[in-house]
Amino acid sequence: MANHAQQNLLHAYLDDELDLVRSMELEDHLAECGDCAHEVASYRALHETMQAANLRYEAPADFRSRLEGELHKEATPEIQPVVVRRVIPWWSWAAVAACLLLTAAAFLVNLSDRGEKRLMAEVVSDHVRSLMAGHITDVVSTDQHTVKPWFTGRLDFSPQVRDLSADGIELVGGRLEYLDGHNAAAIVYQKRKHVINVFTWPSAGGDEEPSVSAQQGFNLLAWREGGMYYCAVSDLNRQELTEFVGMLRK
Amino acid sequence: MANSTPSAERIARFEAIVVPHLDAAYNLARWMTRNASDGEDVAQEAMLRAFRFFDGFRGDDGRVWLLTIVRNTYLTWVRRQIPQQNSAEFDERLHTDIETAFTPESDLLRKATGEQVRRAIGNLPAEYREVILMREIEQMSYKEIAAITQSPLGTVMSRLSRGRSMLRQLIAGERRAEVKVHG
Numbered sequence: 001m002a003n004h005a006q007q008n009l010l011h012a013y014l015d016d017e018l019d020l021v022r023s024m025e026l027e028d029h030l031a032e033c034g035d036c037a038h039e040v041a042s043y044r045a046l047h048e049t050m051q052a053a054n055l056r057y058e059a060p061a062d063f064r065s066r067l068e069g070e071l072h073k074e075a076t077p078e079i080q081p082v083v084v085r086r087v088i089p090w091w092s093w094a095a096v097a098a099c100l101l102l103t104a105a106a107f108l109v110n111l112s113d114r115g116e117k118r119l120m121a122e123v124v125s126d127h128v129r130s131l132m133a134g135h136i137t138d139v140v141s142t143d144q145h146t147v148k149p150w151f152t153g154r155l156d157f158s159p160q161v162r163d164l165s166a167d168g169i170e171l172v173g174g175r176l177e178y179l180d181g182h183n184a185a186a187i188v189y190q191k192r193k194h195v196i197n198v199f200t201w202p203s204a205g206g207d208e209e210p211s212v213s214a215q216q217g218f219n220l221l222a223w224r225e226g227g228m229y230y231c232a233v234s235d236l237n238r239q240e241l242t243e244f245v246g247m248l249r250k
Numbered sequence: 251m252a253n254s255t256p257s258a259e260r261i262a263r264f265e266a267i268v269v270p271h272l273d274a275a276y277n278l279a280r281w282m283t284r285n286a287s288d289g290e291d292v293a294q295e296a297m298l299r300a301f302r303f304f305d306g307f308r309g310d311d312g313r314v315w316l317l318t319i320v321r322n323t324y325l326t327w328v329r330r331q332i333p334q335q336n337s338a339e340f341d342e343r344l345h346t347d348i349e350t351a352f353t354p355e356s357d358l359l360r361k362a363t364g365e366q367v368r369r370a371i372g373n374l375p376a377e378y379r380e381v382i383l384m385r386e387i388e389q390m391s392y393k394e395i396a397a398i399t400q401s402p403l404g405t406v407m408s409r410l411s412r413g414r415s416m417l418r419q420l421i422a423g424e425r426r427a428e429v430k431v432h433g
Contacts, residue, residue, distance in 0.1 A: 015410070042356050060286075
């Protein structure tokens with residue numbers, strides 16, 4: 001093939017990737033060399049056949065919607081600093097353990113029932129799973145009038161969602177927690193880069209003032225009000241978390 | 251860096267720069283893995299990676315950037331597959347005479363069905379299949395293909411040349427086999 005055009009050049013010519021001079025040289029050659037002209041015609045035919053074959057696969061609609069969901073989950077945790085996000089599984093265990101302790105303390109009398117204890121443990125594991133999966137919110141909105149109605153029809157109670165933007169607290173969204181046929185709500189707020197989770201579910205018993213606790217640098221406030229149990233967890237300092245709960249209960 | 255960009259703004263940028271190339275990403279993943287379900291897995295993984303690393307994206311060509319990620323995701327995926335699946339994809343010995351074989355007539359190639367073309371592309375080794383797809387379906391320039399495959403321009407040129415030569419033989423082989431059966 002010494003006298004024939006290089007194969008690479010033929011393809012570059014067909015793909016319009018040759019500069020003008022080399023392109024003209026090649027055309028001169030094709031005018032004289034039947035073999036190379038034949039080769040070019042054959043590859044043109046191949047190209048046309050491929051274009052006619054409609055080779056493109058389009059992303060199916062169900063794939064697109066699934067991907068949207070995955071990206072959504074991916075998008076939510078980024079409201080937190082990267083460091084916090086990485087630490088979440090570890091923190092969450094501490095937070096959850098502390099929360100469970102508080103819950104147990106608050107319900108010490110009522111919780112004599114083993115079934116209810118098991119239910120609480122289930123709440124915890126449900127919550128931890130959601131955090132570990134990076135699944136912080138089901139509904140993302142800074143608008144309480146979006147977040148609160150979102151729970152309607154999903155829960156048999158209406159969780160409290162407050163607009164505290166005037167106080168520097170941003171509403172991030174909400175999340176459902178499922179446990180043994182019972183539902184709970186998690187309302188997610190943010191102060192600066194600190195995420196605050198407020199867990200709430202209906203609970204029998206009289207009102208109780210918030211009790212503070214700390215677990216490995218994590219602060220928790222738990223209280224009972226109007227037949228609902230609340231537990232706020234954050235890496236905010238104790239004073240700020242207490243102020244936050246104060247605003248929430250105003 | 252992630253913290254300095256508000257979440258909503260970042261998502262909007264991602265939607266404007268990367269999401270429009272979802273079809274290209276899916277198409278490449280689908281062709282490289284050679285089946286719909288693995289194609290979806292690879293495309294999804296690539297999109298999630300793209301989203302995670304989006305802050306590191308400094309260029310202006312979202313398609314080249316995304317397809318580079320798809321290709322890397324595919325390479326990771328293919329390494330996890332059972333070895334036989336990879337080695338069985340192309341028997342070099344059967345095709346050593348490609349360069350010296352007679353040139354298939356243009357008519358023969360033009361009459362090939364879409365099905366035959368698709369099967370022939372599917373039978374190409376991955377390194378040839380990917381450059382053919384980027385060129386023929388995405389109409390990418392040699393420079394873009396070189397960027398995505400992280401190889402020199404010369405390698406792109408020779409792979410395209412050799413890949414098309416193989417493809418031509420594979421399609422011609424199919425057509426001839428068909429003529430034998432029916433004729």
